[in-house]
Amino acid sequence: MTLVQKDAPLDVVPPRRWGLAVAVGLLLIFSLAPILWQVLTSLKTNADIAAVPNVYFPRQLTLEHYIELFRRRPFLRYMLNSAFVASVSTLLCLLIGTPAAYALARLRLPGERFILAGVLIVTLFPYILLFLGLLELVRTFGLANTYLALIVPYTAMNLPLTILVMRSFFQQLPRDLEDSAKIDGYNTGQMLWQILLPLTLPALVTTGILAFIAAWNEFIFALTFITRESMKTVPVAVAQLSGTAVFEIPYGALAAATVVGTLPLVILVLLFQRRIVQGLTAGAVKG
Amino acid sequence: MNTTLRDQERRTGWWLLTPALLLLLLVYAYPIARSFGLSLVTQNLGTELQPVFAGLDNYSRMALDGRFWQTIGNTVFFTVVSVILELLLGLGIALVLNQAFPSRGAVRTIALLPWALPTALIATTWTWIFNDQFGVWNDILLRLGLIQTGVNWLGDPNWAMWTVIAADVWKTTPFIAILLLAGLQSIPPDLYEAHALDGATRWQSFYRITLPLLLPQILIAGLFRFAQAFGVFDLVQVMTGGGPGGATETVSLYIYATIMRYLDFGYGAALVVVTFVILSLAVALATWGLARLRAVRAIGEPR
Numbered sequence: 001m002t003l004v005q006k007d008a009p010l011d012v013v014p015p016r017r018w019g020l021a022v023a024v025g026l027l028l029i030f031s032l033a034p035i036l037w038q039v040l041t042s043l044k045t046n047a048d049i050a051a052v053p054n055v056y057f058p059r060q061l062t063l064e065h066y067i068e069l070f071r072r073r074p075f076l077r078y079m080l081n082s083a084f085v086a087s088v089s090t091l092l093c094l095l096i097g098t099p100a101a102y103a104l105a106r107l108r109l110p111g112e113r114f115i116l117a118g119v120l121i122v123t124l125f126p127y128i129l130l131f132l133g134l135l136e137l138v139r140t141f142g143l144a145n146t147y148l149a150l151i152v153p154y155t156a157m158n159l160p161l162t163i164l165v166m167r168s169f170f171q172q173l174p175r176d177l178e179d180s181a182k183i184d185g186y187n188t189g190q191m192l193w194q195i196l197l198p199l200t201l202p203a204l205v206t207t208g209i210l211a212f213i214a215a216w217n218e219f220i221f222a223l224t225f226i227t228r229e230s231m232k233t234v235p236v237a238v239a240q241l242s243g244t245a246v247f248e249i250p251y252g253a254l255a256a257a258t259v260v261g262t263l264p265l266v267i268l269v270l271l272f273q274r275r276i277v278q279g280l281t282a283g284a285v286k287g
Numbered sequence: 288m289n290t291t292l293r294d295q296e297r298r299t300g301w302w303l304l305t306p307a308l309l310l311l312l313l314v315y316a317y318p319i320a321r322s323f324g325l326s327l328v329t330q331n332l333g334t335e336l337q338p339v340f341a342g343l344d345n346y347s348r349m350a351l352d353g354r355f356w357q358t359i360g361n362t363v364f365f366t367v368v369s370v371i372l373e374l375l376l377g378l379g380i381a382l383v384l385n386q387a388f389p390s391r392g393a394v395r396t397i398a399l400l401p402w403a404l405p406t407a408l409i410a411t412t413w414t415w416i417f418n419d420q421f422g423v424w425n426d427i428l429l430r431l432g433l434i435q436t437g438v439n440w441l442g443d444p445n446w447a448m449w450t451v452i453a454a455d456v457w458k459t460t461p462f463i464a465i466l467l468l469a470g471l472q473s474i475p476p477d478l479y480e481a482h483a484l485d486g487a488t489r490w491q492s493f494y495r496i497t498l499p500l501l502l503p504q505i506l507i508a509g510l511f512r513f514a515q516a517f518g519v520f521d522l523v524q525v526m527t528g529g530g531p532g533g534a535t536e537t538v539s540l541y542i543y544a545t546i547m548r549y550l551d552f553g554y555g556a557a558l559v560v561v562t563f564v565i566l567s568l569a570v571a572l573a574t575w576g577l578a579r580l581r582a583v584r585a586i587g588e589p590r
Contacts, residue, residue: 023383031397034457037402037423038412053427078437083572085570100307107300115308122315124511124570125451126518128539129563132325132546132555133318159307188299217405219521224547235407242411258408269403273396276403280462281469 035262042066049251065256076259077230078237079136083264084183085147085233086215089154094204094210096155104163105170105179113149116167123160127153127220138225149225150233154218158211161279165210168282169203170196206279209272213265234261288512310466319563324554332550338343345557354541355558362537365448366516369455374509376456379499384464385471402461410525413454447527449534450492450493459515463508470504473495502580510573510581517566539564 041049042065044058069075105113134153149239173196222233228285232240238257242249269276328338328344351549382394401409415422419439428434440450474497482492495582523529529544530535542562546555 020383020386020388023379027380027383027398030457031400031461034409034412034416035400037416041415044503050421053423053429056425069584083424092361096306096310099303102304103300107296107303109297109300109304115304117312121570122311124514125315125319125563125566126515126520128518128520129322129541129559129566130315130318132552133321133545134314134558135318135546136321137313139415152310153314156310159311163307188296188303213403217407219405219407220543235405236520238411239407239521242414242525251418251421254411255415258412262409263485264399265403265405269318269400273392273399276399277395277465277469280465 009105016246023226028094030204038255038258041251042259044252046252065250066260067251068253069256069260073237073241073253075237075260076234078234079260081147081231082216082233082235082261084148085154086212088147088159089151089215090208090211092151092155093158093162094208097207098142098166098200100159101163101190102170102196103168105167106175119160119163127218131220131224134221134222143225145226145228145231147231148200150218150221153221154215157218158214161210161214162207164280165207165282166200169200173199202275203273206275209268210279213276215269227267300392304360311321319559322556322559323564324558325553328553330552331554336550336552337396338553341553341571345554346561348554348558348562354536355538358538358541361448361533361538362517362519364457365452365519365535365537366513369452369459369516370509370512372456373454373460373463373512374505374530376460377508378467380460380464381467381471384468398464399461401417402465404458405474406458406521407517407525409458410454410522413450413457414526415452441527443533447531447535451523451526454526455516455519459512463512466504466508470501474500503577506573506577506580510570510577513573513578514566514570517569518562 001074040056043061043063044055045060045062045064048055048058048060104116109115119174129154138144138149177195177199178191179197186194216233217235218233219235219239222236223239226232227237234257238254239259241257242254317436325338327340327342328469329341329344330336330338380398381473383400385390388394416422417440419425419437419442422437422440424440425434429437438446440446451488478493478496483495516537520543523535523537523540524543529540537560538558542555542558545551545558
């Protein structure tokens, strides 16, 4: 078994190769160990979970914690709430953000540098600064315990990233395409919809994944604007699961909830790793 | 003819831009502006939740509020320590991922994983790892003989902040690693080859080529993480709730408790304003530094 590919630099010497192997091994342990520990815990019986010294690999596999999650708690409901809110806000965000990105990339508007700077700066402010003002709005419009109370802020919080990523994408597209469309008599709206949209699809998928992940993970708005059990999203439901019983925290159920609640995102990362990296770097570095 | 076409383009542009701008103003600008207004009134249980104009009372109260100063101290400590650790570790990971080795794509995917997972759920994972009775961290240290009895990591005021920092470093280092890796990949390899021909060691070329060329990315990643860490909420709220005895209470937890638990809206708004101002100053300073750095580069390297 060789550790270095044929196209590796020629000056690679064995000690360095071993150093690299150790570094990669440590990186894998660092990234995976906490997740694996949670997976193992979720499959253990309560006796194994509370064993001292620790039992690392379950002596007996069990699915009881997963069954409890769906039978005794409305976990499916939490998952559907999260999926609905994250999907709708992602679609809205693309719908609103993409035209704005196009305008900022192409249409040479007065004050566009100012707008762009504003969009960039907005990404730096944590949500704790916003929730008081939004809470008042939610109360004024009677939106507490509605999906809309989450969809609106989630759409907005993903807009800056969408605008930055899509703008950098539009800037890479050749201009001739739009010019010839204009000559053929398309107006800007038709041209966006019929010619640019099909080309834009990969970039939309990239941005959409990032927006979906952010919406799925959001905590403070979901904690504040939603109090009814049947409307809760996964992060809040799991966080409150750990806080319900002070003396007997349901570690097994908690571990199972973490596994189920992160699964959609793990799948997204496994499928779209390359796109996610592209989107993150386009959003942060080019901006 | 040309001007009308230009006007038409502009008009279309504003139409395309308006929905996004309105939404951003509603969700970002309005709440901040509203907090400025609300910070000038007293609106709490003492006033039966009715706003009573109070001038700058909330701010003078803050100056004497020991809990506020403690949370600022905690926040600064958390932010500085975790961002420095994340930058160092992120740089290390980026350097490793930039090497050629088999199944590098799979390793990159795995390294990205922690970043994508929900912070609130990850917080429960780390709470479990650092559990005083059944936690695996105590178990590992006991087996290695590094400690004699289990430590109550989350319940000990001296350790609790470090456990939160550990969880934050785990969760957000991949983000920095990705940005720095992109930076590393944009450095032309000939630079290293030329430098090696001049007899430079690897350490010298890291110090003379990699670090200076990576500096803009390091600063951007650091700035972004700084702002996020300063407003850390989910992780601390779920792991310790600010305890034990306020040892991990950050300013965002204090804001949340002031508003949601004590229903002290005016004072909560004043806390929001002060946090906003501190962050804005730091961001302005960093942006100014970044712009200067770019300007110096542009003059220093005439090509």
